[in-house]
Amino acid sequence: MSGTLNGKAAVTGIGETAYSRGTDKSSIGLMLEASLKAIADAGLHPKQIDGVIPYSLGPVAEEIMTGLGLEDVRFSVQTPMGGASAVAALQAASMAIAAGVCNHVLLVLGRRGYSDSRVATRLAAMPQFRLISEFENPIGAIAPAQLYAPMARRHMEMFGTTTDQFAEIAIAMREHAILNDNAIMQKPLNLEDYKSARMISDPFRLFDCSLESDGACAVIVSAANIAKDTRAPVTILGVAEGHPRSPSTITQREDMTTLGLATAAPRAFDMAGVKHKDIDVAQIYDCFTYTVICEIEDLGFCKKGEGGAFVEGGRIRLGGELPINTHGGLLSQAHIAGMNHIYELVRQLRGEGGRAQVKDAQIGLVTGYGDLGDGSIAIMQGAS
């Protein structure tokens, strides 16, 4: 069964708005702006879009179709997995294309994550957080930082993971953001800055937490036989989603340090037919510093418990063995819920990474993580 989606689809276009803290544009306005940029980047006319996958929160597909004047959309779906949605949408788009339903699927995610209601107030209203709302909000566990902190603490207690290792992730992401003109955080960050920042929910200090930001990002996934004639297609070799045990609450999860990505990653690697050593660059969903460590393990780059040591020594920085989040990530570029991670992987595999370009990057991966543990992964290859 594996291999069915290998090479069936390619990303042909990417587009992003300016990322900011504060905007005078609406979410749908931002989304349409990013969509038009991605469509133009793919060399398409908007009316050629025949599939639409919007982020599961915010303006719906109908608004996008109306806004772009689309005339023949054959497929529209959502992948409601929080931060895993964008990469999971790569799988849904690939499936629609492999089945012959669509030629060009638009994935778009836009938000006023800074200007509208902030994260702590949004969660309680989401149906996937029903049990958290009933049992954990009343005792003061409200926001993701508080729900994920016990996962990080458990990892620290079981495996000796340290806050200095968390800091290395925050510092590396910042170093990369500074090379990116469309990254919000431009001031250098050192270990002292990290340690002196205020505590949010132990062990997470301010710079362990991702940004809240405004902006939109869009990606066009096209059928491989059409994509080959476009300017710079990036082929999807392997793609998968995975769900953790007890997806609706972290608390009841047998092993709090293993996420849905652990089941998705081996499927994606098998489908892609590549090994870990073949990965030149990785964009890993970084809502918190700790989640990067957990995902590195669940991806199979090292054993469970060894992710803290893995990130040390410059390995994940540009020039290191496995550069991670070369755009600055959610921690220092902007929180565009991981659509910006797909954008960055495509940019890298096209050799258009600018000052953050990983030399000779051919094959890379991108992950999504969200809704308390859902995971998604895509392995992609540039045209050589």
Next chain:
Amino acid sequence: MSDGYIKPLPEPSIDSQPFWDALNEGRLVFQACGDCGKLRHYPRPICDSCYSDQVDWKPSDGKGFIYSWTETHHPFHVGFRGETPYILITAEFEGGVRMQTQLLDAKIEDLKVGMPVEVVLMRATGDLTLPLLRLA
């Protein structure tokens, strides 16, 4: 019913109402499968092991141990603004069921995985009793 109480209130479901009712009567109960006996929390309609819809509510002695924790410093909700920092424990009880709730009267630097805790019931409003924890 809850004049002046500004913290988030639970919205019990058909499946969870007996849990909250028992707390109001001063008892901690966990849901157990009426057929195979497997304990589960948070309450839900069927057993994920044998798929029976038969439910027993099993009294708990409230004794458990620390699985993990966090200490919250940033007030994410207006109702907790005056209480930071506060400790949230993921506690494990008999049968492997867990709860995340506040630990009272403790210091974060003293906490360890496996440390014993016990539930104390705290009347929050006229019709809400919350299960909190103390070190045992």
